[in-house]
Every structure is written in C-alpha cells, then in structure tokens.
Amino acid sequence: xxxxxxxxxxxxxxxxxxxxxxxxxxxxxxxxxxxxxxxxxxxxxxxxxxxxxxxxxxxxxxxxxxxxxxxxxxxxxxxxxxxxxxxxxxxxxxxxxxxxxxxxxxxxxxxxxxxxxxxxxxxxxxxxxxxxxxxxxxxxxxxxxxxxxxxxxxxxxxxxxxxxxxxxxxxxxxxxxxxxxxxxxxxxxxxxxxxxxxxxxxxxxxxxxxxxxxxxxxxxxxxxxxxxxxxxxxxxxxxxxxxxxxxxxxxxxxxxxxxxxxxxxxxxxxxxxxxxxxxxxxxxxxxxxxxxxxxxxxxxxxxxxxxxxxxxxxxxxxxxxxxxxxxxxxxxxxxxxxxxxxxxxxxxxxxxxxxxxxxxxxxxxxxxxxxxxxxxxxxxxxxxxxxxxxxxxxxxxxxxxxxxxxxxxxxxxxxxxxxxxxxxxxxxxxxxxxxxxxxxxxxxxxxxxxxxxxxxxxxxxxxxxxxxxxxxxxxxxxxxxxxxxxxxxxxxxxxxxxxxxxxxxxxxxxxxxxxxxxxxxxxxxxxxxxxxxxxxxxxxxxxxxxxxxxxxxxxxxxxxxxxxxxxxxxxxxxxxxxxxxxxxxxxxxxxxxxxxxxxxxxxxxxxxxxxxxxxxxxxxxxxxxxxxxxxxxxxxxxxxxxxxxxxxxxxxxxxxxxxxxxxxxxxxxxxxxxxxxxxxxxxxxxxxxxxxxxxxxxxxxxxxxxxxxxxxxxxxxxxxxxxxxxxxxxxxxxxxxxxxxxxxxxxxxxxxxxxxxxxxxxxxxxxxxxxxxxxxxxxxxxxxxxxxxxxxxxxxxxxxxxxxxxxxxxxxxxxxxxxxxxxxxxxxxxxxxxxxxxxxxxxxxxxxxxxxxxxxxxxxxxxxxxx
Numbered sequence: 129x130x131x132x133x134x135x136x137x138x139x140x141x142x143x144x145x146x147x148x149x150x151x152x153x154x155x156x157x158x159x160x161x162x163x164x165x166x167x168x169x170x171x172x173x174x175x176x177x178x179x180x181x182x183x184x185x186x187x188x189x190x191x192x193x194x195x196x197x198x199x200x201x202x203x204x205x206x207x208x209x210x211x212x213x214x215x216x217x218x219x220x221x222x223x224x225x226x227x228x229x230x231x232x233x234x235x236x237x238x239x240x241x242x243x244x245x246x247x248x249x250x251x252x253x254x255x256x257x258x259x260x261x262x263x264x265x266x267x268x269x270x271x272x273x274x275x276x277x278x279x280x281x282x283x284x285x286x287x288x289x290x291x292x293x294x295x296x297x298x299x300x301x302x303x304x305x306x307x308x309x310x311x312x313x314x315x316x317x318x319x320x321x322x323x324x325x326x327x328x329x330x331x332x333x334x335x336x337x338x339x340x341x342x343x344x345x346x347x348x349x350x351x352x353x354x355x356x357x358x359x360x361x362x363x364x365x366x367x368x369x370x371x372x373x374x375x376x377x378x379x380x381x382x383x384x385x386x387x388x389x390x391x392x393x394x395x396x397x398x399x400x401x402x403x404x405x406x407x408x409x410x411x412x413x414x415x416x417x418x419x420x421x422x423x424x425x426x427x428x429x430x431x432x433x434x435x436x437x438x439x440x441x442x443x444x445x446x447x448x449x450x451x452x453x454x455x456x457x458x459x460x461x462x463x464x465x466x467x468x469x470x471x472x473x474x475x476x477x478x479x480x481x482x483x484x485x486x487x488x489x490x491x492x493x494x495x496x497x498x499x500x501x502x503x504x505x506x507x508x509x510x511x512x513x514x515x516x517x518x519x520x521x522x523x524x525x526x527x528x529x530x531x532x533x534x535x536x537x538x539x540x541x542x543x544x545x546x547x548x549x550x551x552x553x554x555x556x557x558x559x560x561x562x563x564x565x566x567x568x569x570x571x572x573x574x575x576x577x578x579x580x581x582x583x584x585x586x587x588x589x590x591x592x593x594x595x596x597x598x599x600x601x602x603x604x605x606x607x608x609x610x611x612x613x614x615x616x617x618x619x620x621x622x623x624x625x626x627x628x629x630x631x632x633x634x635x636x637x638x639x640x641x642x643x644x645x646x647x648x649x650x651x652x653x654x655x656x657x658x659x660x661x662x663x664x665x666x667x668x669x670x671x672x673x674x675x676x677x678x679x680x681x682x683x684x685x686x687x688x689x690x691x692x693x694x695x696x697x698x699x700x701x702x703x704x705x706x707x708x709x710x711x712x713x714x715x716x717x718x719x720x721x722x723x724x725x726x727x728x729x730x731x732x733x734x735x736x737x738x739x740x741x742x743x744x745x746x747x748x749x750x751x752x753x754x755x756x757x758x759x760x761x762x763x764x765x766x767x768x769x770x771x772x773x774x775x776x777x778x779x780x781x782x783x784x785x786x787x788x789x790x791x792x793x794x795x796x797x798x799x800x801x802x803x804x805x806x807x808x809x810x811x812x813x814x815x816x817x818x819x820x821x822x823x824x825x826x827x828x829x830x831x832x833x834x835x836x837x838x839x840x841x842x843x844x845x846x847x848x849x850x851x852x853x854x855x856x857x858x859x860x861x862x863x864x865x866x867x868x869x870x871x872x873x874x875x876x877x878x879x880x881x882x883x884x885x886x887x888x889x890x891x892x893x894x895x896x897x898x899x900x901x902x903x904x905x906x907x908x909x910x911x912x913x914x915x916x917x918x919x920x921x922x923x924x925x926x927x928x929x930x931x932x933x934x935x936x937x938x939x940x941x942x943x944x945x946x947x948x949x950x951x952x953x954x955x956x957x958x959x960x961x962x963x964x965x966x967x968x969x970x971x972x973x974x975x976x977x978x979x980x981x982x983x984x985x986x987x988x989x990x991x992x993x994x995x
Contacts, residue, residue, distance in 0.1 A: 130175040130207050130255075131160050137167055150211050150253070152764020154845055157208040170820075178256070180205055180233030183267045183338060184529055184634060184791035189233070189256035194244035199259035200334050206232040207253050209763040210850035214253050221250040226292050227337070228850045230792045231823065235260050237292075265331035267791065269340045269528060282489070286312070286342035286421075288500075288531055289319040289330055296335030303333055313421040315501035318531065320421040342421070343530060345495050345521045347390065347442055347476075348551045348571070348677040360588030364620040364644050365464065365686060366714075366738040373459075378739075380465025382695070383688040384411060385450050386509035386517045387681075389443030390476035390493070391415075394655045395436030403444065403669065405452040405462075405651045406470060412512040415474040416497030416505075425485040426496070435474035437653035439493040441660060445673050446520045447472060448650035449681030451688070456669045461649040464685025465692075471512045473505055495521060502535040502573070510543060515701070516691070518684035520551045520677030522571030527632040529791040533576035537789035540578040540704060544757070544786055544855060547691075547704045549684050550574040551676035552583040552639040553628030556731075561607035563722040565731040569628040570638055577793070577826050578786045580687075580708055581638045584624035584645025584679035585718060585736050587617040594647070594661070596625050611721055616674070617647040621719045621736065627676055629731040634792045635824050637812075639733040640708070641715050643686065645679030647672050686737055687711070694753065697744035699907060706755040706857035709784035712827060713751075713859040714742030734829060741861065749777065750899055751861045760853035761797065761846035769858060771840040774927060777863030779835035781842050783811060784859075787826040788851035795854040796847040799828040804838030821847060835862065868930035869893040874981035875926070877919055882909055895930075898923040922976035929973040938966055940988035947987070948974045 130149065133141050138148065138156045146160040164172050179188045182203065189205040196202055206214065209232065218225060222239035229235060238247065247257060291297040297317050304311055304321060309330075312320045320342055323330060331339045362368040362375070369375045393403045397410045417432035437444045447463075451470050454462025475497040481489050499505060509517055523530060536548055553571030558564065574581035597603075597612030606612055606625055616624070624645050630638035649664035652671040660673035690710055695701040702710070715735030718727040726732070744751055752771075759767055773779060781799065788794040798821045799811035811828030813819030822828055830842070844856060872894055873883035889908055891897050900908060906916050937958050946952060948971050954963035974982055 129160060129163070131158050131164060132156070132173045132175065132208060133158065133164070133167060134171055137171055140167060149207055152209065152211060154764045154766045159207075175208055175232070177231070178205070180229040180231065181792045182229050182235070182260075182264050185264065185268060187229070187258075187264065189258055191255045194248060194257045195259065196238075196244055196247070196257060197259035197261070199261050200237070201226060201260040202236050202238055202257050203229060203260050204234055204236055204251075204254045204257045206234070207255050208232055209848040211763055215850075217251060217253070223251070228788065228790065228794050230790065230794055231796070231848060234850070262328055262331045265336060265338055267338060267340050267529065269343075269525075269530065270327075282342055282344050284341070285322050285324045287321055287323055287327060287330060287339055288342050289321060289333075289336050290338040290531060290534075291317045291319070291335050292337050293317055300333055300335045312423055313419060313500045315499065315504065318501055320500055322424050338531075340531070343523045343525070343532070345498060345523050345532075347440065347495070347521050348554050349440065349442060349673070349675050361464075361644060361648070361682070364588045365682070366740040367464075367689070374462065378689045378693055380451065380468030380685065380688040380692055383465060383468040383516065383692050384471060384512070384514040385465065385468050385684055385688050386471040386473065386512070386514035387443065387447045387450060387684070388473040388475055388505050388509075388517070388519050389446050389521070390440060391435050391437030391443045391474040391653070391655070392447060392472040393437055393444050393651070393653050395434045395474070403651045403654065404455045405448055407455075409451065409453075409467070409469045410472065411469045412471045413474070414472070414508070416499065418477045418479055418496045419499060421500055422479065422496050425482050425489065427480045427482055431477065431480075432497075433478045435472065436655040437474075438478070438655045439476065439658070441653035441656050441658040441671065442520070442677065443472070443474065443476070444653040445650045445660065445671065446518065446677055446681035449648060449678055450518055450685035452651050456666060457649075461651075461664065461670050463650065464682055465688035468685065468688045469513070471509050471514045473509065475505075502532055503539045506536075506539045506543070506546070506548060510546065515546050515704070516684055516687050517546065517548045518680055519549065519573075520675075520680045522550060522553055522574055524553065524555060525570070525572035525575060526568050527570040527575050527630055527638070528572060529575055529633065530572040532573040534789045536573045536576045537578045537787065540786045541788060544703050544705065545701065547580060547687055547707050548578070549580045549582055549680055549687070550576070551680040552581050554626045554675050556625055556627045556629055557605045558611065558625065559604065559607055563608050563611060563720065564728065565623065565625070565627070565629040567629050567631065567730050570630045570632065571628055574628075575630070575632045575638055577636065577789075580683065580711065581640050581733070582676060582680040582683045583629075583639035583642040583732060584627040584674075584676045585642045586619050586622050586624050587644045587646040587648050587674070588620050589617040589647040599626065614721070620644055621716070622721055623718050623727050623732055624674070624679075627679075627731070630733075631730045637729045637733060637825055637827070640827065641683065641711050641733050642718055642736045643679040643683040645676055645682070646674040648674065648678045648682070650678075650681070683737060686739070689739065690742055694744050698753070698904065702753060702755050703757070703855070703857055705784045705786050705855070706753055706859065708827070709782040709857045709859040710742045710753070711737055712784070712829060713780060713782045713861065714738050714740065716741070734827070745899075746861070746864075749861045749864050752859070754858040756903075757855045760855040761844065761849060762852045762854075763846050763849045765846045767844045769842040769844075771842060771860065771862055772924070772927070773835050773837050773840060773862050775863050776834060776836055779830075779832045779840065779860070779862040781830045781858060781860035783828040783844060783856060785826050785854055785856040793824055793826060794851050795849045796823060797828070797849075797854060797856055798822070798845045798847045799830060800843045800845065801830050801832070802841040802843060804836070804840065864899070868895045868926055870926065870977075870985060872897055874977050874985065875919070875922055876976055876978050877915070877922065878909070885910070894923065894926050898927050925972045925976040929970060937962075938987065940986065942987050943983050944970060944974055944977070944985040944987075945982040948982070
C-alpha cells in the first residue's frame with residue numbers, strides 16, 4: 129500500500145519499514161506493507177482505493193496489473209499525487225496526457241511500440257494500466273436521455289461527439305462522411321451528428337473521447353398568481369443606505385455585465401425605441417441565428433428573427449434585475465447595478481419545425497440560437513468588455529456533469545478574470561413533506577465546478593396574495609400543508625420552494641449561493657404581451673416575475689457591485705475565483721421553513737448573498753483578500769497566511785479556485801486552520817469539528833464563530849495538482865483590533881509627503897493603515913522590501929499596545945513620554961510593580977512612533993476616555 133505523511137515524520141515512517149517513493153515540499157509518499165502504527169493520529173493518509181474516475185465513472189485499476197490491449201489509448205493509475213518530475217518523465221517517454229482521471233490517474237496516448245514492460249521501466253510511478261475502451265467513452269447520460277428529450281423536444285437520434293483535439297475532430301469528421309453519417313455542426317473539438325444506429329459505433333472511432341445524447345437548454349421560469357409591487361431588495365442584499373434606499377456609492381459604474389437570454393425589449397438600442405431603464409448603457413446587442421445543428425427538424429435553418437424579446441419578456445426582466453436603472457419608476461424598480469453597461473446576446477429564435485417532428489416539438493420559440501460550444505458565447509461577451517456573464521437557462525440534468533459544464537469550466541480556467549453565473553433551476557420540490565428540499569434537481573451547467581450556481585430565496589415583498597400551494601395544482605410537489613399555505617414572498621431568509629437543489633452527482637456542494645427570486649419587479653419587454661407574474665406600476669413598463677432566473681439576474685448585478693467596490697479598494701479588479709470566494713464569505717444563513725436551524729447545503733449552498741460581510745471596509749472586522757496568480761501551487765506545495773486575532777469573535781475564511789474541467793475534482797487544494805494551541809481544523813466541516821480534508825469541492829470554507837485571541841495560520845496545500853500549478857483566492861474576515869486612531873503621521877518612518885498622500889486616499893489614522901494587507905500597504909505608502917516590513921512591524925506593535933487592558937487605576941491622561949521615562953515614580957494609588965509593568969508593556973510602542981509624537985499620545989488615545 130501507499131501512504132502520505134508529513135515531511136517531518138519521514139524518519140519515523142522509514143523506521144517502521146516504509147520505503148519513500150516520492151518527496152514533495154509538504155509531505156512524502158511511501159510504500160508500506162501495513163498502515164503505519166507509530167505516527168500521531170491523523171498524520172498519515174493511506175491510499176487504498178484502486179479506482180480512478182473516468183468521466184464520472186469509477187474504474188478500478190489494481191496495483192501491478194498492466195493490460196494495454198489493442199485500444200489506441202491507455203488508462204493508468206499513479207502511486208499518489210502527481211509530482212512535477214512525473215510529468216517530465218511522461219513527456220520524456222513520449223506519453224501524451226489526454227485527460228486526467230482523478231484522484232490519481234490519467235488517460236495516455238503511449239508512443240508506438242511501448243508495451244507493458246517498457247511502460248513500467250520508463251514510468252515506475254505508474255502502478256497499473258488498462259485500455260481506454262469504447263464503453264468508457266460516455267458520461268452515462270443515456271439513462272436520462274428520454275427525460276431530457278421530453279423537456280427539450282430534441283429527437284432521439286442526435287449525438288454529441290467530443291474529440292481529444294481539434295486535429296482529432298477533423299479526422300473524425302472525415303471518417304463520419306465516409307460512413308454516410310451527417311455532421312450537423314462542429315466547433316473546436318465537438319461534433320453533433322444525426323445517427324439512428326448503435327452509439328457504440330460512434331464511440332469506437334479513433335480520436336473520440338466521449339459520445340452522449342445531444343441536449344438542449346430550456347428557460348428557467350416559474351408560475352404563480354399575480355401580486356402587488358413592492359420594494360425592499362436593497363435591504364435583502366445588504367445594500368441599503370441610511371434612508372433605507374439603495375446605497376448611492378455603489379452603482380456598478382465601470383463594470384460590464386453580459387446576459388445571454390431570450391432578447392432585449394424591442395431589439396434596438398436607440399433612445400426612441402429602447403426601454404428607458406437601459407438607455408445609453410447597451411454596449412452590444414446581438415441576435416444569434418438558429419444553430420446549424422437544428423437543420424434536420426427546422427424548415428428554416430439559419431433563420432434569425434432578431435434580438436427583440438418577442439415571446440416571454442424573460443431576457444428583458446433578467447437584464448433589468450441585473451443592470452436596470454429604474455428610471456421610469458423613479459428608481460423604485462432599479463436593478464442591482466444601475467450604472468453598469470450591458471452586453472446582450474439574444475439566443476431565442478422562433479423556430480419552424482418540420483411536420484415529421486411537430487408531434488414532439490411544435491413550432492415555437494426555443495433557445496435554438498445557442499451555439500454548440502458555449503465558449504463562443506462567453507468569448508464574444510469578453511471581447512465586448514464583459515467579465516460577468518449571466519445565464520438564466522439550463523438543462524434538467526439532475527446534477528450531472530455535461531458537455532456544457534466542461535465548456536464553462538474550461539472557459540473560466542482559461543479566463544481567470546471572468547465570472548459566469550447560471551441559475552440552479554426551478555425543479556425544486558418536497559414530495560415527502562418534511563419541509564426540506566428534495567435533493568438531485570440541479571440543472572446543468574449550474575452543476576459545473578467553476579461557475580457560480582444561484583438558487584432562489586423569497587423576494588422581499590410582504591402581504592402578497594400568491595401562496596406556494598398555488599404553484600402546485602396537483603398537491604404532489606409541495607406536500608406539507610404549512611408550506612402550501614405560506615405566501616411565496618416576504619421572508620428573504622427562506623428558500624423559494626421551486627429552487628432546484630444539489631448536490632451534484634459526484635457530491636459537490638451546489639448551488640453556491642442564493643439570491644431573492646420571487647415577486648421581483650423589473651422592465652417589461654415592449655415587443656410582447658407577456659405579463660410574467662403580473663404587471664407592476666407604472667404600467668406598462670414593468671412586470672413581476674419569479675424563478676432562479678430572476679435570482680440569477682440579481683446575483684449578476686450584485687457581482688458587478690462587489691467587483692466595483694474591491695477594484696476601487698485595491699486599485700485592480702479581483703479575479704473571478706476571488707469574487708466567488710467573496711460571495712461565499714459574505715453569505716448569510718438560509719433558514720429552514722420549519723424554523724429548525726439552517727437549510728442544508730444541498731439546497732441553499734453557502735447561503736444568501738449579502739454585501740455587508742463581503743465589503744472591503746468594515747468597522748468591526750478586518751476583511752482580507754489574497755489573490756495573487758503568482759502564488760499558484762503544485763502537488764505538495766504550501767502557502768501559509770498568518771492571522772492575528774486581537775479580540776474574540778467570528779473568523780471565517782473561503783478558499784476558491786478554478787479547477788481544470790472534468791466530472792470530479794482534478795486539482796485538489798486543502799484549506800486548514802492551525803489554531804494558537806496547534807489544533808487543526810479542515811475546510812467544509814461544521815464549526816467545532818476538525819474533520820478531514822475535502823476531496824470534492826473547489827470551494828472550501830472555514831468558520832469559527834468564537835475564535836479566541838491569538839496568532840492563527842491559514843494553510844493552503846496542493847494535495848494533488850496534476851494540471852498545475854493551480855492559482856487560488858483566499859478571502860477571510862476576523863474581528864478588528866480595538867481602535868487606535870492615532871494620526872498616521874505619528875508612526876515612525878512615515879514622513880510628511882507620505883502622510884499627505886495617505887490622507888488623500890482616506891487613510892488618516894494608524895488603525896486604517898493597519899487594516900490594509902501587505903500589497904495594499906506597499907501601494908498606498910510607496911514602500912518596498914525592508915522598509916515595508918519595518919512599517920508592518922511597527923503597526924503590529926501599535927495594534928498590540930491598543931489591545932492591552934491595564935488597570936483602571938492607571939491615569940488615562942498621562943502621555944506616552946511620561947510613562948516610558950525611566951525612573952518616573954508610580955502615580956498615587958498604583959503599586960510600583962504594576963507601574964513598571966505598564967511601562968514595560970508600552971516601551972515597544974514608544975520605539976514604533978515618531979519621537980516628537982510621544983508627548984502627544986495620551987493613554988486615553990489608546991485605552992479609551994481619560995480617567
């Protein structure tokens with residue numbers, strides 16, 4: 129067997145008879161005849177599972193079994209985490225990695241003539257091999273194919289072939305033509321074909337990686353009774369100003385949000401035609417014609433009815449919730465980011481269906497303009513400046529990982545500055561009546577690893593006439609009478625019952641977050657007569673609607689505000705993974721409908737988005753963001769982040785990264801908190817539980833509700849990073865130190881010019897300066913290297929001095945110069961030893977301040993009002 133242990137325990141491991149196979153910066157991999165018995169509990173991980181994951185299917189490769197067969201590609205299992213030198217050895221041997229197969233495996237294209245003996249000699253870290261055969265070229269979606277066809281109308285003889293590369297795709301297309309199999313469309317490494325034979329014929333083609341039934345997206349809308357309009361969205365999102373309205377300092381200015389949906393209003397951008405809530409801010413508006421893959425069953429292939437929102441008004445409403453200005457309503461029905469620019473991609477087309485297919489899929493409006501490869505949508509929007517992409521549609525995949533998931537993950541992996549949001553779906557139900565959402569109703573690509581999947585909570589409107597029972601005429605979907613009698617909105621901390629639930633098929637936590645999604649007012653398309661859930665005043669410009677589509681629109685605008693705030697704070701925009709981490713960092717709990725605690729993560733993810741805890745500046749806690757692409761990790765590498773907690777309170781940290789595409793976690797990072805007493809707590813476990821490392825999720829959360837003062841360490845480890853190095857983002861907050869509002873110019877080493885520059889940037893006091901992270905300190909102060917390190921040390925000294933709590937008998941009116949003067953007698957009523965202790969405690973502070981300031985700093989400045 130193979131075992132992983134900390135590097136510090138290598139000698140103890142060897143003494144027990146183990147043989148070291150590989151060394152990594154943080155741990156060693158060894159082979160042993162039995163599990164080590166003499167090591168500290170929890171310090172060793174035995175790698176006993178002989179299986180790897182191939183497209184989500186568990187495939188066993190026993191150790192010592194090398195069966196290459198006559199297949200053109202080979203699956204291998206490695207001894208443990210993929211070390212950089214192993215990848216070098218693979219390349220030197222001429223073995224090409226076609227895809228990684230977690231946890232420790234890969235599919236290889238071996239050089240011609242390499243047999244099992246040559247493989248074992250050239251690659252000793254490979255412990256077993258077997259052929260990559262035809263039956264493995266599938267994600268196992270066939271069992272769900274008929275369900276998808278019933279929902280989307282696609283015929284059953286359409287298949288998507290995913291090839292290993294563009295070159296393989298070209299060769300496969302040539303072979304398909306020779307076989308008389310029509311190619312309906314292709315993009316990058318993907319081909320859509322019409323074929324009524326055995327799909328094994330397609331999977332057997334050399335160069336084909338995967339073959340699965342074709343799938344199509346549907347809009348995510350819900351149905352409920354109409355209700356009267358109301359506001360309150362700002363408060364629900366933590367964005368209310370002092371007057372209860374929206375904050376005026378965050379509007380999305382400078383941000384660009386893309387929305388791919390049904391269409392935008394009347395389909396024009398001129399001021400005379402476009403809904404006033406969007407005027408002057410539509411950067412691009414494009415209609416995507418009917419995709420060629422629809423050719424077999426439409427009478428007008430390639431037709432284009434333009435970008436107008438002609439059927440449901442869905443796209444206009446979603447875009448309005450994201451970036452609408454609320455101009456016609458006097459700001460009442462504004463979206464989350466009313467000054468952000470909009471890139472709109474209209475992918476809905478009126479599609480005329482051939483008579484032979486009309487029984488299954490009648491002529492009507494479909495998302496038939498959607499490209500075969502989703503990356504085409506994302507890339508076009510990116511070229512127009514959008515870094516936030518909102519998609520309120522999906523495939524009823526039941527939490528499965530599809531081609532769309534792969535393409536979304538790959539795009540984000542290649543474009544780390546982007547955020548892509550998908551609605552979780554509206555198939556949520558509670559068929560057993562236990563008042564908890566049934567699992568397994570999540571849509572794709574919301575089930576992708578790197579996207580932000582958004583579920584829905586209730587909207588803020590109170591007193592609505594619509595009830596949850598009214599959305600379930602048969603009484604089978606929401607079975608509990610108490611829920612059926614509840615209004616569909618009014619309690620923003622509760623889950624909307626239609627919101628689709630995870631987890632994903634491989635057990636990942638989805639959705640990621642939730643946002644309000646019922647009875648929301650937003651712009652109504654002028655190109656159709658749709659009323660949504662009802663009209664909203666002033667008529668006819670607005671309507672109410674609900675669904676995870678709406679919550680997703682809200683979340684898209686929210687991300688724009690988050691990006692705006694942190695870009696202003698840091699001077700540069702955070703990465704997409706950092707924004708995802710910040711969303712999770714600030715999320716508040718979603719309450720169970722029966723009042724018994726919180727909704728499970730499978731239903732509500734990490735909670736409901738709320739700006740207050742995601743904001744860069746907060747009065748009572750320090751918010752810190754580590755987002756350095758150069759800090760990427762390989763297998764076994766470690767990054768430590770020290771956190772000084774000066775007073776009791778909540779400590780929360782979120783690690784997020786954009787993983788390599790694939791059905792399960794490919795690059796596995798671990799988040800661990802090391803407490804002052806040495807106790808270790810791993811990410812994604814309940815508070816108070818140490819847990820074990822998470823092996824499924826590319827988001828890990830640590831939360832200590834009552835962290836005691838002390839020096840903590842947040843450790844990020846590359847547990848296994850075959851497709852590395854892996855960048856990551858770490859967001860955290862912890863209680864702010866007691867205030868020490870000393871003028872920043874009193875700190876030693878900060879001159880008059882720096883003081884003026886900091887004051888212009890809003891940094892006038894030492895506590896404000898200490899709240900900045902290392903990079904921000906350097907940028908704001910213009911300091912580097914040892915000078916910056918010295919400044920940080922002085923700020924820490926001041927912070928610690930402010931945290932002291934000397935006896936109330938110490939006069940607060942004394943100056944620091946008086947306290948630290950050698951031989952000064954103790955004040956009346958104070959014991960000499962107590963006075964000496966105060967002087968000793970404060971002497972480091974004296975060396976951290978300008979000499980001239982010592983006569984100005986009174987103890988009351990540090991410890992409160994003068995005695």
